[in-house]
Amino acid sequence: MKRIGVFTSGGDAPGMNAAIRAVVRTGIFHEAEVYGIYNGFSGMIENEIRQLQFSDVGNILQRGGTILGSARSNEFRTPEGRKKAYSNLASHGIEGLVVIGGDGSFTGAKILNDEFGVPFVGLPGTIDNDLYGTDATIGYDTALNTVVEAVDKIRDTASSHHRIFFVEVMGRNSGFIGLDAGVAVGAEMTLIPEEVTNLDDLVYYLKRIRGKKKSSIILVSEGDDEGGAIDIMNKVKPQLEGFDIRASVLGHMQRGGNPSAADRILASRLGVAATETLIKGGTNLAFGIIGNNVNIVGIEEAISNKEVIDREKLRVIEILSRC
Amino acid sequence: MKRIGVFTSGGDAPGMNAAIRAVVRTGIFHEAEVYGIYNGFSGMIENEIRQLQFSDVGNILQRGGTILGSARSNEFRTPEGRKKAYSNLASHGIEGLVVIGGDGSFTGAKILNDEFGVPFVGLPGTIDNDLYGTDATIGYDTALNTVVEAVDKIRDTASSHHRIFFVEVMGRNSGFIGLDAGVAVGAEMTLIPEEVTNLDDLVYYLKRIRGKKKSSIILVSEGDDEGGAIDIMNKVKPQLEGFDIRASVLGHMQRGGNPSAADRILASRLGVAATETLIKGGTNLAFGIIGNNVNIVGIEEAISNKEVIDREKLRVIEILSRC
Amino acid sequence: MKRIGVFTSGGDAPGMNAAIRAVVRTGIFHEAEVYGIYNGFSGMIENEIRQLQFSDVGNILQRGGTILGSARSNEFRTPEGRKKAYSNLASHGIEGLVVIGGDGSFTGAKILNDEFGVPFVGLPGTIDNDLYGTDATIGYDTALNTVVEAVDKIRDTASSHHRIFFVEVMGRNSGFIGLDAGVAVGAEMTLIPEEVTNLDDLVYYLKRIRGKKKSSIILVSEGDDEGGAIDIMNKVKPQLEGFDIRASVLGHMQRGGNPSAADRILASRLGVAATETLIKGGTNLAFGIIGNNVNIVGIEEAISNKEVIDREKLRVIEILSRC
Amino acid sequence: MKRIGVFTSGGDAPGMNAAIRAVVRTGIFHEAEVYGIYNGFSGMIENEIRQLQFSDVGNILQRGGTILGSARSNEFRTPEGRKKAYSNLASHGIEGLVVIGGDGSFTGAKILNDEFGVPFVGLPGTIDNDLYGTDATIGYDTALNTVVEAVDKIRDTASSHHRIFFVEVMGRNSGFIGLDAGVAVGAEMTLIPEEVTNLDDLVYYLKRIRGKKKSSIILVSEGDDEGGAIDIMNKVKPQLEGFDIRASVLGHMQRGGNPSAADRILASRLGVAATETLIKGGTNLAFGIIGNNVNIVGIEEAISNKEVIDREKLRVIEILSRC
Known part of the structure; x- marks a missing residue:
């Protein structure tokens, strides 16, 4: 794979920039070209796509938000919209995608894969921490x-x-x-x-x-x-x-806010792992961390399951605040 | 003056603890006893008063809030309430007061002075910065x-x-x-x-x-x-x-929040200056900072005037954001 | 078990106070009395021991350092020193210990257990993160x-x-x-x-x-x-x-510094779990977190193993900084 | 004045970027072109000069460091070096300078003014706070x-x-x-x-x-x-x-670090005031704040005097820490 695209989608989360940086530099490290798709699926349809160099992602590791932007897209819900999105990707020669976002974003990428065969991998980017297959999401x-x-x-x-x-x-x-x-x-x-x-x-x-x-x-x-x-x-x-x-x-x-150490590390590690997997031919995979190790699950498994809270923590609160 | 009281009143502001510490330790330095009056005028009426030692105000310089608490008091608006407040002060042998708060708190202390002759000095404690006679209030x-x-x-x-x-x-x-x-x-x-x-x-x-x-x-x-x-x-x-x-x-x-360097310094400097002035016999004075120097105004002047905003800053915003 | 002791030992770490709070309140919740042992093994020998109530550990969850203090003790390395330590524990009726610290602290508690049969559990408190059996130590x-x-x-x-x-x-x-x-x-x-x-x-x-x-x-x-x-x-x-x-x-x-959210949560969860285990009769156990779940290992295993770094992160640094 | 230059010089200080932003946007507001001179006097000699637009200084208000860089220049100490600097300024049509820095930087600009008549104004940028004519320097x-x-x-x-x-x-x-x-x-x-x-x-x-x-x-x-x-x-x-x-x-x-609120405000206010003064024909002036008001002193006065510490604060420390 010689050319990949990266985009952020859904609500923004601190650490998304660290993830973008990791994807871009890992791509370049493996001699792929990396294109930034601006404003999520909306920008994919509007062709807001441009190549990112090593230095374009300098000095963003520690910044909140996402330099690629994020936006809703109703048009992407239509077959016409997705067709447009795909033909823009194709026109840039983009052969695979890294999507950074939540459930909805993964689902969008999966549909694109179902309909047009575009390979993709997903990084969990949301402050809500509700994604399956990872101890924590980027931004949480x-x-x-x-x-x-x-x-x-x-x-x-x-x-x-x-x-x-x-x-x-x-x-x-x-x-x-x-x-x-x-x-x-x-x-x-x-x-x-x-x-x-x-x-x-x-x-x-x-x-x-x-x-x-x-x-x-x-x-x-x-x-x-x-x-x-x-x-x-x-x-x-x-x-x-x-x-x-x-x-x-x-x-x-x-x-918002500058990402914490943990979020920067999480985003960097997953960004490297996911991009290398995509370049080597992997697709339809969601990346996460379990017990300090990178964990990979199929995208269907990621989407169809929900991370569950640990009810024991309710008991911890009760014990520690009861007087 | 051998025994003074200190209290916080009105909305709390970061740096009030630094001011309390300064009052207590300055009093002790000059061989006066210092009593903390809890929960403002309400605690004065309820006799929530106890002596504070040097170490009672240790490790509070950097803490938000006020260890003395603050509360509204409708009873203080009545002559009976104020009589009760005064007799509590008298029963503890408190000869002068340091009040940390805003306009309303200064006014309360002034009434007590008018009616019972209790000497007092005021420190500007409010996040609103609307007090006259100082470049900044404690907490702002x-x-x-x-x-x-x-x-x-x-x-x-x-x-x-x-x-x-x-x-x-x-x-x-x-x-x-x-x-x-x-x-x-x-x-x-x-x-x-x-x-x-x-x-x-x-x-x-x-x-x-x-x-x-x-x-x-x-x-x-x-x-x-x-x-x-x-x-x-x-x-x-x-x-x-x-x-x-x-x-x-x-x-x-x-x-809330840990007070900034500026607020700790402001509170410490004013706390020392006001307490020394009170001990030496000063009363009905409000303390502030103008151009890095301690500034003292009469309490009437402080109450009857309002700090005014600098309209030039509106122009600064316009120039710097207009595109 | 009706009376337990808690102490911090070795280098201090942010979150130790959160752990102390959790131990004290969990003990009280289960109707045990909790005694604080000040300044580690040194205080155990010097009999710096006093009971802690619910409110004694109020408002410390968010504070750096350790309210119990920590200190080196050469005397504890001698049989006479340890005998003194044990007899102080016995004189207070302390039946079990929660030790918060690193390898050396665990080892000290283990010797006390070997020699006098005092049950104990260990919480990993160190900024160095070098303890076995946990994804992270308290303070890291x-x-x-x-x-x-x-x-x-x-x-x-x-x-x-x-x-x-x-x-x-x-x-x-x-x-x-x-x-x-x-x-x-x-x-x-x-x-x-x-x-x-x-x-x-x-x-x-x-x-x-x-x-x-x-x-x-x-x-x-x-x-x-x-x-x-x-x-x-x-x-x-x-x-x-x-x-x-x-x-x-x-x-x-x-x-130093206020503990992060993760350290407060880690300390609180492990504090509850370890104290409940001790009260129920568990001993010679070290507590940690693996993949968001509480993890318990035998103290020998904890002491004789070392957590190892993840060399993959060296590669992540190389990929992301190479230009 | 239709074209001005701005540069930072000496040790960097948080808030320098806020000052650069203010200079650039104030210039543009008054229909002047603003050129950034990179790396101080060194870049002036090396002709590291380029025009800055409104958006070039977007999103820097809150960033530490200086986007223009700073560097020592031994060459500027020679007449040849300064001649080169001047001819670069002249080649860009730069008619006046805003220098952000300390004593040494002001002195450099003054020599340029003495030798070539280049008008300039100075903003106090240093964490050391040792400049005359201002309650505080940018970065302090x-x-x-x-x-x-x-x-x-x-x-x-x-x-x-x-x-x-x-x-x-x-x-x-x-x-x-x-x-x-x-x-x-x-x-x-x-x-x-x-x-x-x-x-x-x-x-x-x-x-x-x-x-x-x-x-x-x-x-x-x-x-x-x-x-x-x-x-x-x-x-x-x-x-x-x-x-x-x-x-x-x-x-x-x-x-380093993101500038505090006070530093951003100081830098913004002084940046507007100094740039407007320069454009209107003022020169050889240093800008500061005294008691919340903009204060202007002649550059000779600024250079030849030193801000002095307030010894009363030593007494404050003694009173508040003595026990």
Whole structure:
């Protein structure tokens, strides 16, 4: 394989640039040309494609976001759109693709493979950590640290004013961020989509620990069945008279920032491994890390399974915050 | 003066602990005893008062929040409440007070002085920077850096997705944070309470720079006349079809965090100066920094004036973001 | 088991406080009393032992260092010393121990077990990451991020002045920090104890990339066979005339700082698991994480084996920095 | 003035990029063309000069280092070298210069003005803060925060092991960093070039506080008359038997890193003001901030005076750390 394309797709995640750098330089190392496809499937259709040299990916290892951009594409959902995408790839002589993104992005690449036979490999890039076949996704560790640093700050003011805070974190339908951040910040409770939220229990608990703790932090995953942090605060407030309660939605800052050491290493290792596999003829594979080792699963397996949270961590939170 | 009291009041701010440490240790250095009054005027009324030793304020210089706590007190607004507060102070033999807080806190201490003759000095502690007689308030620099780091992260994801972000920052009725952060993050525009917001201009501007900039960040001070970031986003959205627009409210994380170098130095210097002045017999004075020098103003002057923003900075933002 | 002791030993590491908190609260959760032994084996001999309550470990989850302290003890190497240590434990009714530290600390606890039958479990606490049976040790991730942030800063100034920097990192006899940081900062080369360093190759390489890269960062693990960063700089300087070369030894800042999210989670999970195992009667066990799951190995196995670096990462560095 | 040049010179400092951005965009705003001169006076001689557009300085506001580079130039010290520099400027039609740097850089620009009449204005860019006519130099606040964060980390491990640390900070012949960091980290003592260091006093003091403090941090400015941190540690060690003493030299990380909010604002404000002044015909002026207002001094005054440290801060350190 002498010419490969790389693109980022779906929500951006810190470490995507480190992955792009790894793909480009690994390609060049093996004497392949590497083309950057801008703005995901949308740019593939719009022919926003240009060759990337070694130095084009210099000084990006440590930057958040993605220099290739990312965008939604409704057109890619149509056969015409995909045809256009394929013919643009073909016109550049691109023989294989490295896609950096989540489930949806892998699925898009797979359809392209099904319909036009374009070989591809996938790197797990999402802050949500919900991908199968890897201990962590690229961007997850950074997002988690961003959340933890923000909640540490909120804890300062919560303790000064003896307040309860409902803090909403990202994760779409998954509770990874909420659960891990809950352990890491010493949250009094964490509400995640994987567990049915019982607001009566929450109220009971907050009343029970009142006065025993200087402050309480309740993390709320954005996908919780009772709603976001503001919704839940409003629902329980009437039963918590006399309490000083606030809500904060951390928002999009969770998607940015310089990638952590772990995310840079993960992105670099997987970028090298995936690109070498693609060049050697591998396709329809998703790359991840299990127990410090590179792990490869078939793309169908990756797409059809979901990473599951570790419920033991709920017990850890309970043990460590119960007083 | 052989016994002084110190308390924090109003919204907490990073650096308050550094100020408390400075007051306690300066008092001890001059052989006075120092009593901590917990939870502001509320704790003064509830007699939450205890002596602080040198080591009680060890290892707090670098911590956000306030170890003395802060709380609202409706009771202090009544003559009975204040009488109770005074008699608690008297029962502990406290002869003078150092209050760390904003306008309202200074006013409370002044009333106590008017009614009972308790000498006091004030240290400017608020993230809002709206106090007269000082280049900066304790906590402002830290809050500003927190905002800047958060918006830098948002910029990463905004640029990856070519989005417009409305980001709401604190500051109550003042635009200090919004204005300074606007310069520091390279905001495309900043909306502050001191200026009438013209949404048509905003829409016009966003359309004009479309495609010229990878992303746009519009900072919105919480006190803006057109509302918060979400309000304003909703107002302009109908006129910005085809744009990808988001809003983020940074929230209470702006109040916490380890104080910056500048805030620790400011708090330490003012804490020493104010405490020494109080011990020597000074009263009804507010302390600040002007041009690297300690600056002292009468409390009435401090309360009756408001620090004003520097409109030149609006021009700086315009020059540096206009393209 | 109704009364357990916990102590930290050897070099301190960020996350040790999170581990202490987890041990104390898990003990209390299971209705055991937990005693803190201060300053490691030294304090065990000096009887620096006192009970810890739930709130004694409040607000320490996010703090670097260890509230229990750590110290060397020559006396513990003598039978008399250990006898004293044991009789102090016995006098407090301590029936089992949780030791947080490295190889040497585990060995000390094992001797105590051999000689006096004191049950114990071990948590891997060291920034060096050289312990067997775990993907990572408590403190490693934080130290790695500290190194990466520092080297990112050095890169800024190195690139501005087109300099070569030799940057020395910790790790004692192990190259974990050097190797992982090398990937994460995009080092041009990393010199680790596990590989024989060839200075001629280094000189050749630096000459070859001259002018192609704005700056070069050569990481040097403190245990490298050719010496530290300053030694190596001095050795190669004569052969690199005309180059602007500097050295920096990052030093003890690598041991401190607020623990990262990953270290807090690791410490909390292992603290719960180890304490529950000890209470249930387990002993002579070392706890770790493999592939996101708690992993337990016999203490002999833990002590007699060494974690080995992943040489593939050397290849990753070479591929990604070669130009 | 229709064409101006901008360059950075001397040691790099965080915020230089923010200043470059401000100069370029202010020039363009006033319809002047702006040329970047790479690598200071060296690049002026080597004709490393090219026009900068609005977007060339996008996304650099928040980056450490200087995109224009900096380098020493011995050739500029010769009349021939300066003649070459001038003729390169003239060949590009550059009519005025903005120099970002310290004393030496200002002096270089002044000589060029003396000899060839090239108008110029100066922005104070150095982490040393030793320039006259400004409350702070560009880069100082960031460097100070870098030092404070590093020493906070060292404090963690120092306290865990009850150690004395000698920590060396930058500042060349000035004690600004040492003094301000001393206040900000709660150093037990700070040794600065402006004060004669008495090692006997130091030893006496360390013995006196032994056991009263968990750890001691002695900051050593690199320009201290008794030498650096390692020198001083070695000198006092024989008199401090039984103490556990370490030294750490923070090194070049102090020069890099993302600029703080204050540095970005300072650089942006001064960049706008200086460029507008130059374009309007001003020359031989140095720009600074005094008490939040832009302050302008003649270049001779700026060069011939030195900013002096505030000795009151030594007293603040003594009061706040004495126990």
